[in-house]
Amino acid sequence: MMRPRWIKVFHDLWDNKARTLLVVFSIAVGVFSIGVIAGAYQIISNDMSISYAANQPANVELRTIGFNQDVLGSIQNTHGVLDVEARRVFNMRVRVAGTEKWTTLDMVAFEDFEANTVNLLIALQGDAIPKKREVVLERDALNHIDVQVADVLEFQLQDGSTKTMPVVGIVQDTAMGAGDFLASPYAYITMSSLQYLRQPALYNRAYVTVEAGGDDIRHIRVIGADLKDKLEKNGTRVIRTRFSETYEHPLASTVNAILGILMALGILIVFLSSSLIANTLSALLNQHLRHIGVIKLVGGRRRQVFVMYLVLIMSFAALALLMAVPLGGQGAYGLALFISSELNFNILGYRIVPTALLIQVAVGLLVPLIAGLSPVISGSRITVLRALSGDLTGDESQPQGQQQTRVSWFDWMLIRLTRMLALRGIHFPRPFIISLRNTFRRRGRLILTLFTLTMGGAIFIAVFNVRATLHDYIDSIGKYFVADVTLDFDQPYRLREIEQMVMQVDGVAGMEGWQFVSGELLDANGEVLENINIFGPPADSVLIEPLLVKGRWIRAEDVRKLALSEAAYGYFPNIKPGDHVTLKIDGRAEDWEVVGIFKFVDREGVLAYAPYEYISKMNNLANRSYSFRLITENHERSYQNAKAEELDKFFRERGFKVRVAQAGRATLDTAVESLDTLVMFLLIMAILTAVVGAMGLTGTMGMNVLERTREIGITRAIGADDRAVMQTVISEGFVIGAISYVLAIILSIPFTYLLSTIVSLAVFETPIDVVYTFMGYVIWFGLVLVLSVVASILPARNAARLTIREVLAYE
């Protein structure tokens, strides 16, 4: 025979399944969310860098105008360079032979796939090494084109004619697109295929790994600057350079920051669920006072009682762990897998993360322990006399003096208020007033329930605001890219000529020619700080609405004057209009005056604007341009797409060397998509918090009903019908829901601010202005009403089902 005390503990666990499930789920939700995030964090922070570093990522990427084998040789011979691979990268429009839809791919031509030592390709399917007139696709391309190995693709040439090549394999390139959310998918060919595609057999990119110091970004920059000098002395203009460390995935800090936010929400969920557990356990101990009295009457001591309830709590915890640990592990892997596939790195397979497991077990055991400690201690301390006197087993604990006066103060207020309203002809239904009083009876429990529900609501609302904030920010960034269609050519054309042409195309309302120049920002000692890209729109451009922070925008008469993006503060914290910066352009150091500072995504590096009027002279391309920005009559994405298509065809047919014609919103929409993925994760966490809140409310209503069994019996005895009893209980849930809604509105404001700031710092490295949307408020309003009614229906039905006999038997 088992010891009767353990038999009792077992029955406490087994007999009240609803309560056990409530407690177990409360614990499990917290353990699960912590497990998912801690596990994903561990997996990602480990695997992201390893997988990135495993494929020999380039430390320096140089984008240049064409160069040949000799130049490549001189790069290889530069001091500090370990390996270099040269490639030709250009974009082409591609479609599956026989279909309509074009997709732009970045074509990457390799000299020798067998000798691939930098930015290694991982073979996934078919042949990883294309032969002449064959193509291999990066796996991301499959998300854009519906194609399989052995299918034939059509490639569109400058003149609009097409060439075909079969897809022979799928590879993964973890290094090339890393850090660039917006890159087009890649396709790989041999240099020998270039002629077929009417491309010159010249390289335009060099991927360099450094011999030592691959984790020292300063060292990498120095080598990059040396290489750039060398190339430019050879007459190879370098358009852009990028530097990255070997063991640091370019997006590692972003991902970590986002996981950090999720972790914070996970901790909050644990916190909320612990208040839920505390609530349930203290009600449980309250209901068990009589049992404790009996135990002590027959010789049970404090410690024995304490241990019994401790075992009960640990059994709840064990059940929760049993459920949440495997699910959490799966969830962690799922989240890691999702993030890794979004960011194109590989994780090293499913595994149990010991740290995450430990955290889960610790949370699963400690949270209920801490939450239950105080009720269990006070429960085990209770004297037989008090336990058996019935004082404490009734529906209300012996009110302490202070509480008593407070409650009556509340009642007094309520009476005054109802009277006052009654005088004005406003009458509240009676059940409503009873509910209101009931609601305020159990203060501690009410506060805990309100707290959970309010937190859930506030986060839920805040997530919608964060979404609005991010979209608003993207929109404001979009003001730098107002053009409906961007038209780039491989050679410069006269503005007047292009203007005459585009105006023949239906729906085109205007056009501007832009130019660009790139250089480096130098510090006081002439050392390179960073790349700087200078955009040259016409000074009176209507296609840019800058968000100026200081100073003024560019003017047509400006000479060597520019407006700088806020990212410059990273190097010159005190820079202001009127100050001068030194730029290195075409190998020469020049002194430029800063006229204004504007807001932009800091992650994109230092940007600047100077008037076309000056830049075109600098580039010796007065009244000409490679790049044109068009305005169409209609600004919708689909219209933009159609016009881009039309313009592309139009110009190609007339023999222009079109490089690409793109809808203006294309890049922004991609950015919005990735941000929405992030928002979706936040929303999942918000829903989890809301679920915890709803569970809290169900638990509270259940306990309230249970404790008021006698009272409900009496109401029934004096004639209340099922409907009336249910109404009282449901209105009570409703009142709690309504109060929490009001509180959530208030709390959502700081939450929105906090979340937006963290997210924007993580993603854009820029703090952004918070925007509020009514959407979250409306949705949560509906949700909290539904939740609070649903949460009270079960307890209300139980209450209505109670017969007078059962009520008396309850004693």
Place this chain on the structure above:
Amino acid sequence: MDNTLIELMNVSKTYSTAAGDFTALKNINLKVNAGEFVGIVGKSGAGKSTLLNMINGVDQLTSGVVIVHDGGEKISVHEMSEDGRALWRGRKMGVVYQSFQLLPMLTLIENITLPLDFSDNFKPRESKARAMQLLELVELEGHANKLPAFISGGQQQRVAIARALANDPSILVADEPTGSLDSITADHIFDVFEQLVSNQGKTIIMVTHDSSLAGRFSRNLRITDGELADEDDSAESKVDKTMRRRKK
């Protein structure tokens, strides 16, 4: 030979309530000898339960001493800690209340073994045998594995008595054990107590509001407003009575 088992000396109990202090027991002095069957009567609110709770250590006294003799030892009930009293009570004193105080989720046999468990006397096989033996004593052996809710009130009270006997204490205190039972059932319960005194030599102190039972106790006490009075004439006669009962 001194046969004293329980001794109360100048025991007073004052409750502090919101309405002021209320003295429920006033300077009680009482000696109970081993083998006595003491009945306590008195009006509702007179202090009967309070007195019993002083003896079994469920409540704390305001002043005075309660000594319980155990072999050669004298145990001062109120000098022990709450836990100490619980353990002592579990081992040495059976307690029966008006409401049956069984744990609803445990079967009858499990309820009976509860004191054995908490007083560290639990041995799986022997405890079960002991519980069965006690169930036989109260004639409920056929219901051993039922839950309390499935037997009648009188049967529940018999289980409560069996549980009180689990550790074989020499003293039983019972507070209106028949109070919520009909008269025939109540009579049955009283028989059980009588037999415990006469067959097993237990010492029993029982509170009752039924003065018709007076003749069946070996000694009758009356509490009036917290003051105790012996109903019987002399100390001698009550011992004689007890002896007589035992011989019977």
